[in-house]
Amino acid sequence: MQTLKLRRAMMFMPGNNPAMLQNAGIYGADSVIFDLEDAVSIHEKDSARQLVLQALTHFTYSCEIAIRINHIQTPYGFRDLETVLPGKPDLIRLPKAESAEEIQTVAEVIARIERECGFPDGTIKMGAAIETAKGLRQAYAIASASPRMEFLAIGGEDFIADLKTTRSKDGRELFVARSQLVLAAREAGIQAIDTVFADANDDETFLNEVRFIKQLGFDGKSVINPRQVRQVQEVFAPTEKEISHARRVLAAYQDALDRKSGVIALDGKMIDTPIVTRAERVLAYAAAVRN
Amino acid sequence: MKSITHVAQAGTVESSDILINLAPAQPQSGIQIELATPTPKQYGAQIRELIRQTLTAHGIADAVVQATDKGALDYTIKARLITAIERACAPEGGN
Secondary structure: OOOOOOOOEEEEEEOOOHHHHHOHHHHOOOEEEEEOOOOOOOOOHHHHHHHHHHHHHHOOOOOEEEEEOOOOOOOOHHHHHHHHHHHOOOEEEEOOOOOHHHHHHHHHHHHHHHHHHOOOOOOOEEEEEEOOHHHHHOHHHHHOOOOOEEEEEEOHHHHHHHHOOOOOOOOHHHHHHHHHHHHHHHHHOOEEEEOOOOOOOOHHHHHHHHHHHHHHOOOEEEEOOHHHHHHHHHHHOOOHHHHHHHHHHHHHHHHHHHOOOOOOEEOOEEOOHHHHHHHHHHHHHHHHHHO | OEOOOOOEEEOOOOOOOEEEEEEOOOOOOOEEEEEEOOOHHHHHHHHHHHHHHHHHHOOEOOEEEEEEEOOOOHHHHHHHHHHHHHHHHOOOOOO
């Protein structure tokens, strides 16, 4: 069975905070993002990227480590890449992506440094956040710009500012953007990651949002608080009932194949290819969660 | 050999961090380290050695280092020192 790469909870951590970087692996997040962008003042960009490099060199983390670099059109983006890539992070996350060319430019830098450092080609993956209307219009081109691309994320706060609106509790202003982002990611065959939810004290709205974005098709959510990691993972975990049903669907499907029967039914309901595919995905997901 | 042209700082005095102050020194004066740490007996010598090694590896033979340790691990000490070196040797610090 195919093993899925889980990115249910991708947790941001400020890149210039030693106490957090050295404990990054303990929160159970599927991915931790060492942030060199918004969480680091312009006066500390150099110290943050050096701290991140030393952390990558010093520790073996049990989870995926991604680095959010500054955009390559700022004075910091390329320096971020040159400094941290020799530390062999799992993934580079580019903020405010607006074109395929940006992705390709970053991918070329990664490829060069992989060669210089003797890492196998393609070791370091990429993800990109869509944070503007312009970026959303290019979402598929961005998602498919490099084989390194693993996911598209939506940066909600910047996107809402770009729309010239405000954030509501039910997130209706993001509905179209979230849907289009999932469509682009699925068309490109990569994952879709939802935006952060800033109010760590509003569990009810947070959980409603996680259930909603899961239903839209997202693979996970960016989080900023360790407490949110388990909450997201619980929402995304297949239930025992779903797992049991998926097993029965696949058993019925196999039985029909063995009998060379063209019609497959389970509990009086017809089973066709999408239902089999969904059942396979539930079991693959459950296996990935167990691992 | 690199030379420190001006005083530079890196790091903080928050828990698990270290504040490094790096200043130029007379040629041939060597590396002088003034260390404040909550664990001088346990880790003082190790921190001094790491500071000395990191400076030497970056081609610094003469320097005055003031280090205020707040329980930093080796990776943080090295990172803050390298940043201080880059800032102290750069024309305008730069980041």
